[in-house]
Amino acid sequence: MTTGLDGVIAAQTRLSHVDGERGRLILRGYELEQLARSWSFEEVVALLWQGLVSYPHDLPAALAQARIAAWARFAPLLPYLEGMSAIEGMRFLLATVPDQPAEATALLGSAGVAMAAAIRQAQGQAALAPEPGLGHAADLLRMLRGRPGNTAEVRAFEIYLVAAVDHGLNASTFTARVVASTGAGLASAVVAALGALKGPLHGGAPGPVLDMLDAIGTAPAAEAWVDAAIARGERLMGFGHRIYRVRDPRADVLKAAVGTLHGGRIALAEAVEQAGLKALARHKPGRRLDINTEFYTALLLEALDIPRAGFTPVFAAARTAGWIAHACEQQQTGRLLRPASEYIGPWPQAYQPDKVL
Structure with missing residues (x-):
């Protein structure tokens, strides 16, 4: 019996392959090391989303507009984050995003703004509005710290976002696919995945x-x-x-x-x-x-002067792109994920499972 689903194939994916024996991570045909050398986060997102997600041709500009729209939604809600941890605040803000007409670019932008705002609120600092002229990594780092990063800092942070964007069928990604398979919508899939990531066995190390x-x-x-x-x-x-x-x-x-x-x-x-x-x-x-x-x-x-309590939300802001891709890939199958279970409890006296009564 496999209690943790180890080795069980639950989905077919074109998105990422984790080779645990040889220490390789493949993202849609590219080694992680290739992407980390020179690709922007937006370019890696476009690679993951290709053929799965509808997004504007100019993804950096679209993400910038998505961050601005997310700020307009979240800013009035920030007082309600009082007493919440950073990850709880991020979950709260993203839960206000409706499934319809939520689309991928808006959701990814919302995740970044929610992450930065929730971390600052949890630290007792005022959240900052986005700057549309910046790339996604540069703007998130500025909103997080309250000051812009230099070239080396922004590139290092972007490499982190790229390294975190997707990693096979981990617990949170599987959660996103299960929710997406029900037809619930992208926002619900991402919020559910964030809940799975909150657990210390997955996202707290x-x-x-x-x-x-x-x-x-x-x-x-x-x-x-x-x-x-x-x-x-x-x-x-x-x-x-x-x-x-x-x-x-x-x-x-x-x-x-x-x-x-x-x-x-x-x-x-x-x-x-x-x-x-x-x-x-x-x-x-x-x-x-x-x-x-x-x-x-x-x-x-x-x-990069990011507080420890913010590490999991920062990871989530990057992984949201992968969760969206997996959710859309699962939706394309049109199949509900519904694994079976083996009952090991007591049987009623009048019921014998190996007989037809």
Whole structure:
């Protein structure tokens, strides 16, 4: 019996392929590394949406207008975010977007504005309106931090958005496809996916990586700290992945992006990475546990001055493009996703499942 649906094929997709044995991520025929080198976020979104989603020819301009329209919708609602976490505030704002006539570009723009506004509100800061002359990555980073990014910062943030845009049939993407299969609409699919992402087993790992680095403190202390943590049976945050049996390809893309930024804790992170890999090889021989995307995601977002409580909403703003693509792909099948279950509870005395009464 497969309790977690591991290995069960629940959908056919043209969008992304996760090769866990060889550490490869393919997005519509392209290696992630190819896209991260030079593609803009809008170009990657257009690639994912090709043949699935109707969007204007000038997607950057359309997304800019979508952000402006989203701000007009969300600004009067911001006082209601009082007391909510950033991810809860983002969920609240997106839940106000109607399924009809919601369309993909408007929904992706709304996700970005909702993310930035909810993070700032949760930090006790005033949310900022979009600037239509900026690209999506540059505008989201400005709305998040309250100041524009320089060329290196915007490109690093854009690489993060590209690396996060889609990743096979993970829990939130599967949720989006299930909801889309009912005909509920794109906005409902995205809000449901966001609810799945909120769970710490799916979307909550990058922040604790920084907590671990805080506890270690300095590079010379890394080896002893890691050995002690493993001896206590604790999990090393940012190591291991449910799918990848080798290094997560997103980790190297994000590590390279962190390296373009000034400051940060890259030396400490590299020391912890090496200490962790050596310790895990000793304590868990025969089991390959390598760095995953959360490890250098944490370093990158911290270097960009994004608060830890905002890491999951930022991820959601990028992954919304993938959720939309999967939802539309599922809708094209015209098939309701309805898996079967095996009943293992007690039977009534007068009922015998192996007999016709």
